[in-house]
Amino acid sequence: MYKVSTSPGPRPLYAHATRYPWQSDMTLRLGHPAVWKDGKLFEEACRWLNEEIVPIRPSAKTWAQAAQSLLTWLDFLEASEIEWRHAGREDLIAYRDAYLGAISPQTGKRYSANTVAVRMTYIIDFLRFAVEHDWIDSDLGGGAVDASLPRARTNIDQDALAHIRKGSSPSVGRSRKTAARLYKLKPKAKQNDTVRVISREEMDALRRWTGPRPSERRPNDGGSDRDYVVFALGWACGLRVQEIADVDMRPLLAMVVSPDDIGKYYKLSITGKGNKARFVDVPGWLVLDLQAYINGARRRALRKRSRTAEEKKLVLNCEHSTRPGKPITKMAMQDLMRRACTGAGLMTEVKKTNPETGEVVIVRVPKFSMHCLRHTYAVMTYRNHRKSGYGDLDAWKYLQKQLGHEQPATTINIYLHHLSVWSNFRAGRTLLEMLD
Numbered sequence: 001m002y003k004v005s006t007s008p009g010p011r012p013l014y015a016h017a018t019r020y021p022w023q024s025d026m027t028l029r030l031g032h033p034a035v036w037k038d039g040k041l042f043e044e045a046c047r048w049l050n051e052e053i054v055p056i057r058p059s060a061k062t063w064a065q066a067a068q069s070l071l072t073w074l075d076f077l078e079a080s081e082i083e084w085r086h087a088g089r090e091d092l093i094a095y096r097d098a099y100l101g102a103i104s105p106q107t108g109k110r111y112s113a114n115t116v117a118v119r120m121t122y123i124i125d126f127l128r129f130a131v132e133h134d135w136i137d138s139d140l141g142g143g144a145v146d147a148s149l150p151r152a153r154t155n156i157d158q159d160a161l162a163h164i165r166k167g168s169s170p171s172v173g174r175s176r177k178t179a180a181r182l183y184k185l186k187p188k189a190k191q192n193d194t195v196r197v198i199s200r201e202e203m204d205a206l207r208r209w210t211g212p213r214p215s216e217r218r219p220n221d222g223g224s225d226r227d228y229v230v231f232a233l234g235w236a237c238g239l240r241v242q243e244i245a246d247v248d249m250r251p252l253l254a255m256v257v258s259p260d261d262i263g264k265y266y267k268l269s270i271t272g273k274g275n276k277a278r279f280v281d282v283p284g285w286l287v288l289d290l291q292a293y294i295n296g297a298r299r300r301a302l303r304k305r306s307r308t309a310e311e312k313k314l315v316l317n318c319e320h321s322t323r324p325g326k327p328i329t330k331m332a333m334q335d336l337m338r339r340a341c342t343g344a345g346l347m348t349e350v351k352k353t354n355p356e357t358g359e360v361v362i363v364r365v366p367k368f369s370m371h372c373l374r375h376t377y378a379v380m381t382y383r384n385h386r387k388s389g390y391g392d393l394d395a396w397k398y399l400q401k402q403l404g405h406e407q408p409a410t411t412i413n414i415y416l417h418h419l420s421v422w423s424n425f426r427a428g429r430t431l432l433e434m435l436d
Contacts, residue, residue: 002042002074004067006060007032030322031060033067035074045070048129059322062331069122072099085130088138092127092185096120100187109352113187124182132175140178195414197421198235198368198376203435205344206231213285214292225297226318227340229290230333233315234373235380236286236431238402241330241370243270249294249314257284257291263429272404280402283430290314301325333370341366378403378415379422380431387427 007030032054035045045067053066076095077084099116103109130136198206210231211223233244247270255266262285270280282290294314301316302309305325313327341347346367351360378399385395393408399415400408428434 001038002071002078003036004064004071005034005036006064007034031063033063035067035070037074042074044130044133044135045074045126047133048126052125052129059332061335062329065118066122066125069119070126072119073123073126085135085137088140089182089185092120092123092140092182095123096185096187117186117188120186121183124179124186127182128175128179131178140182195375195418196368196372197379197418198372199421200425200435202344202346202367203235203376205346206340207435209340209344213289214296215285215288217292224318225289225293226301226315226328227336229286229293230315230328230336231340231373232286232289234370235377237268237280237282238374238377238381238399239270239280240272240374240404241333243272244315244333244370245313245328245330246271247314248312249290249298250312252282252287252290252314253294255287255291257287259288262288262432270404276404278401278404283432285430285432337368337370338366341368374403375415375418377431378411379418380434382415382419383422383425384427384431384434 033049035042035049048070049063049067054063057063057066073095074084076098077087077091080091080094082091096116099111099119100113102111104111104115127136127140131140207228209223210228211217211225212221212228214225214228217223217225230244233239233247234241239247247268251268257264257266262283264284265281266284266287267279268282269277271277297318298314298316301319301321302311302325304319305311305316305323309325311325311327315328317323317326317328317332319325347364348367350363350365352363381402382395382399385398386392390398396408396412399405400411403411405411422434425434
């Protein structure tokens, strides 16, 4: 039976503790995961977590998600009486199909394609790592399945650990080709086309949670400069979550903004979907806030990472995080929005019914996601342009360019039915004036 445990946090290492896979020279890291099989460490899985997940992923939550995802694969194989080294491509397909038809005990609904795709991403990465270390003996390693191989579980003690066996290992290039083939098996994550626009009152609640603008913040003010700029890049510029993560801070430092001309727009190059670049208008008031963040909270976070550290990405983990000064991830920003909605009281109850048992589960969830900021930007900007005298087509064309849509029809079709949310407000030179 497989299970996952996590390190309880920093503590001195003693002689008997050297068997733990999360050990360092001095301390145990809080939340570091380990995978166990029948009371013994599953060393291959622990090596993958130690070498591929923990050093480069941002948080203990991500580590736990990786470990738990792998556990679902191992449990599936154990239930099917398949030794994990001999599992093949068809077994991965069977795993995918089984979970797509299964019921989540947390939500009472079938697992979404998105959830299964995320789990398979971690599983495939483990398989890539296993192929690289010559632990896999099936078609996952690039060859054909040997029909003579035993499908039932074998005692792992009968075979020395693959990573210390003599013989050549597959190249890194071969393992990457294996991963590329397996990624094609992931279910297509369904795009959630539901447009949820944040109202004026709800935006006020989110802004109170993040605190004042970085350029106006005083030492005793609450909130976070980092959180403010993350949200502002969404609702004031319309950036996608990944685009926010990829913003380069260097061009922002070169912009000179007069405090008397905060309504002026400054062009910032953004790389969007399909690696396509576009220029986005950033209002002068936000440039001032971004520069205040760069010279304040961001600088402190980078120094906490290392006194000599350099980083071109704009948005970094804050100085009090587990990985200070490292670039923020999409997952961390989504978690930020969940915390903001919880703190601002922007929650909603969702009724979910188990399709097999009829059991009703009431789940309290955040009302908005990070992408809702982009939706809100689109509706606010359209309304502001119309009230400022722009023609209808001109307003849509501007939005199309800002959002990075190839066709104006895409922009119109998405937002046409949601314009009433911001219909009653006074026009302003900037979106900030619509909120003040």
